[in-house]
Amino acid sequence: MTNLTQHPERTADRVEHTLAAIWRGGDDIALEAVPVPPLGPGDVLVRVRLATICGSDRHTVSGRRVQPCPSVLGHETVGEIVAFGTEGAGGAGGAGKVRAVDGRELRIGLRVIWSVTLPCGACDRCLAGITAKCRSLRKAGHEAWDSDWRLSGGYAQHVLLPRGMPIAIVGDALTDALAAPAACATATVMAVAERAPRLAGKRVVVVGAGMLGLTAVAAAASAGASSVTAVDPAAERRELARQFGATDVRQTMPDTGPYDVLLEFSGSSAALQEGLRTLDVQGVAVLAGAVLPDAPVAVGPESVVRRHLSIVGVHNYEPRHLTAALDFLEETRDRFPWHELVAEPVPLEEIGSLLISSPGTKPRYAITAY
Incomplete structure (x- = not known):
């Protein structure tokens, strides 16, 4: 558990400038010295310790996904709080006014991760608890450089977290390399597991054994699933899946089954099509990998009705899933080889090459900003 009195003597120093990797389209990614905007009430400034590269x-960068450009990318980040806004916590005159999602006070020097999504908190969806689909949603690492949140991405020395951003405190037991992916991959899997039925005693098949799929294999195994089958065309990923609790691994979707729960992270319509056929009565399919267009999937309504099937989707996650992700990693840090999933970090200056092409087979590559 992180000590909330960590660095009690430190106060918020004004950071005037920082370095940020600005993406200007295609493979045009360059480090630039930029001013840090003044912090408003409730804002938090974080010094980036480590950021991992999400697919x-x-x-x-390759053009398969559209987002504002130019911008600072990066949304799997762990950092250290260095400053608060005029009515923030941790500095003189403002202690206790900014809190983590679990209610604990934020202070200068604490290690934290933060949500991919910044909701408004006031629209009908936010009030209904579906903040991931806020009607005026903003996203870390997805905002335009000419917007009022230009330092939103983790591929920089500092990130500005606006008022209302869900923030979670990282405990001392977790390394930076474990904590950073929790802000996207691990938290997303926590949301997926929540949408699935109780996994204890269930036959689970996980399609796609990348960072999210491997985490889902571990989550299912930890929840007491009776069997966990991992499906991935890459032999090295199938081997990793065994290390994370898979009882069976397959190169392609097996036609044997049946399974009670299908967790889909590959984004492959063909794999999903085959997977739906293997679900048993009252089977549940949770889709999280289909974030880019692919071929349609044929679903026979009669089959859904007669087998009592449920098909649900998950995109983004809720603030509670941040703390669930960190708790899950702490509980399983000695059971599964999480350290195998993230490569040794390289300097921020190398972010361009990491974004343009993966240097190897690790599920995650990382940068350090200092």
């Missing part, structure tokens, strides 16, 4: 950012 969605590679999709953005």
Whole structure:
């Protein structure tokens, strides 16, 4: 558990400038010295310790995914709080006014992760608890450089977290390399597991054994699933899946089954089509990988009715899933080889090459900003 009195003597120093990797389209990614905007009430400034490279950012750079440009990418980040806004916590005159999602006070020097999504908190969806689909949603690492949130991405020395951003405190037991992916991959899997039925005693098949799929294999195994089958065409990922609790691994979707729960992270319509056929009565399919267009999937209504099937989707996650992700990693840090999933970090200056092409087979590559 992180000590909330960590660095009690430190106060918020004004950071005037920072370095940010600005993406200006295609493979044009360059480090630039930029001013840090003044912090408003409730804002938090974080010094980036480590950021991991999510596949969605590679999709953005390659043109497969559309987002504002120019911008600072990066949304799997762990950092250290260095400053608060005029009515923030941790500095003189403002202690206790900014809190983590679990209610604890934020202070200078604490290690934190934060949500991909910044909701308004006031629209009908936010009030209904569906903040991931806020009607005026903003996203870390997805905002335009000419917007009022230009320092939103983790591929920089500092990130500005606006008032209302869900923030979670990272405990001392977790390394930066474990904590950073929790802000996207691990938290998303926590949301997926929540949408699935109780996994204890269930036959689970996980399609796609990348960072999210491997995490889902571990989550299902930890929840007491009776069997966990991992499906991925890459042999090295199938081997990793065994290390994360898979009882069976397959190169393609098996036609044997049946399964009670299908967790889909590949984004492959063909794999999903085959997977739906293997679901048993009252089977549940949770889709999270289909974030880019692919071929339609044929679903026979009669089959859905007669087998009592449920098909649900998950995109983004809720603030509670941040703390669930960190708790899950702490509980399983000695059971599964999480350290195998993230490569040794390289300097921020190398972010361009990491975004343009993956240097190897690790599920995650990382940068350090200092």
